[in-house]
Amino acid sequence: MILASEQSLPLVLVVDDDSTMRILLRRAMEKQGYRVAEASNGQECLEIYTRLRPDIVLLDAMMPIMDGFECCLQLQKLPEANRTPVLIITGLEDKASVDRAFEVGAADYVTKPIHWPVLCHRVRRLINQLRLYQQLEAANLELQRLAGSDGLTHLANRRYFDKYLYREWQRMSREQGPISLILCDVDHFKIYNDTYGHQAGDKCLQQVAEAISRAAKRSTDLVARYGGEEFVVVLPNTPSRGAVRVAEEIQMHVKNLALPHLASPISQVVTLSLGIATQSPASEVSESALIKAADEALYQAKHEGRDRYCLHAATCLDEPH
Numbered sequence: 001m002i003l004a005s006e007q008s009l010p011l012v013l014v015v016d017d018d019s020t021m022r023i024l025l026r027r028a029m030e031k032q033g034y035r036v037a038e039a040s041n042g043q044e045c046l047e048i049y050t051r052l053r054p055d056i057v058l059l060d061a062m063m064p065i066m067d068g069f070e071c072c073l074q075l076q077k078l079p080e081a082n083r084t085p086v087l088i089i090t091g092l093e094d095k096a097s098v099d100r101a102f103e104v105g106a107a108d109y110v111t112k113p114i115h116w117p118v119l120c121h122r123v124r125r126l127i128n129q130l131r132l133y134q135q136l137e138a139a140n141l142e143l144q145r146l147a148g149s150d151g152l153t154h155l156a157n158r159r160y161f162d163k164y165l166y167r168e169w170q171r172m173s174r175e176q177g178p179i180s181l182i183l184c185d186v187d188h189f190k191i192y193n194d195t196y197g198h199q200a201g202d203k204c205l206q207q208v209a210e211a212i213s214r215a216a217k218r219s220t221d222l223v224a225r226y227g228g229e230e231f232v233v234v235l236p237n238t239p240s241r242g243a244v245r246v247a248e249e250i251q252m253h254v255k256n257l258a259l260p261h262l263a264s265p266i267s268q269v270v271t272l273s274l275g276i277a278t279q280s281p282a283s284e285v286s287e288s289a290l291i292k293a294a295d296e297a298l299y300q301a302k303h304e305g306r307d308r309y310c311l312h313a314a315t316c317l318d319e320p321h
Contacts, residue, residue: 004181010127011035015045015071016089024114027057029121032120032126046074047106049081055127061090061240073104083133083200085126085166089114132290143226150225151210152202161224161232163236165287167268168220168236173281180243180278181294182233184250187306188231195263204270205229211253215246234293240278240311247309266306271300 012034014025014111019040026036036051039045043066044058049057061068068088083269088208090097093111101109107126110119148160156164163306165181172179186192186208191202205225212231222234233250235243251272259270275298279290293312301310 001266009033009035010055011037011052011220013037013039013045013048013052013057015039015042015057015063015068016060017041018060021060028120029058029123032124034123042068042071043075047080049075049084050078054084055130056084057084058125059086059088059106061088061092061097065311066201067163069100069104072101072106076105078288083130085130087122087126089119098314110143114262129195153225155209155213155231156222156224158224158227161222161226161234164222164224165234166232168222169281169290172236175237176280177237177280178239179290180238180246180276180282181290182235182242182243182247182309183275183294183298184231184233185273185298185302186229186260186276187266187273191263192261192270195261207257207259208254208270211257212250214253215249221246238278240276240292243276243278244309246313247276250274251309271307273298273306275299275301275312276309277312277314 012029014022014036015038016025017040026038029036039048041063045057045059045066046244048054059068061073063071066074068090069270072086072088073221075084075086082105083266086105088100088101088106088109089112091112092098097111108122110122116119148163150157158243168179176240186205189201190206192204196204196304209223209225209231212233216223216233216235220236224234226232226234228268235246238246251274254272257270257271260268261270262268264271275294275296277290277293277297279285279293281287292316296312297312300310304310
């Protein structure tokens with residue numbers, strides 16, 4: 001049984017057809033505080049790598065079945081394996097062999113007979129480089145998440161929405177499927193802010209954002225803050241009937257919040273106006289046409305008295321479920 005503290009230790013995959021050399025490498029690596037897995041040939045290395053995802057591979061160059069050079073080349077083709085450092089151990093010291101090691105993707109090499117302090121130093125350096133790379137990658141992913149996130153509601157922001165809609169528009173164009181858009185506007189939000197204050201207004205937007213998100217259930221559905229008190233829902237591969245059901249559920253969730261809005265001329269609680277549009281993307285039309293249609297439907301909902309949804313005039317309900 002492996003303890004959780006031990007699982008955090010770097011894992012070294014030792015690959016050598018010589019069992020004595022594997023024992024020596026294992027002892028050297030374990031003395032450095034690393035966990036060790038073993039493989040006796042290149043094919044076994046690929047199988048174990050896929051299962052265990054080690055932090056570094058120590059790979060003998062000369063082996064039967066699949067030598068270290070070919071194994072290293074095959075490792076680069078596995079998902080994300082090109083980020084795992086491979087250190088080739090070889091008895092070949094000629095320039096051609098060294099050049100070949102780097103050509104197939106090795107991060108470093110040592111020659112036999114092994115100078116153990118040198119090997120341990122290079123393994124430690126390569127693992128540290130991998131850790132720094134992973135930390136940098138995680139930091140970059142977090143920056144990307146923050147760049148696409150609205151600070152108040154933690155929904156996607158307008159910038160991310162634009163990118164996502166473009167990507168899904170292109171996908172639906174290829175798949176010849178419909179894409180629906182719902183624009184949501186908090187009714188008489190300025191009056192709400194004037195009556196209850198901006199802190200209450202921020203809290204209101206956060207609760208409305210969460211309520212809208214509950215109605216968008218699929219992993220491909222996106223809820224974003226469109227700006228101010230406006231939200232937008234992207235529903236790929238969704239005909240208008242499906243979009244109407246989502247809009248009705250959004251209205252239900254928001255009304256169930258029962259957020260007091262006593263100064264509203266239309267209701268005693270916070271409500272939404274929604275505009276729905278559905279289109280099947282075509283090469284001659286851009287996604288901006290869908291936004292424009294949803295915006296026109298939202299304007300119609302407001303014009304008709306708010307606290308309702310409207311379908312764009314060009315959107316029909318005779319599509320298949």
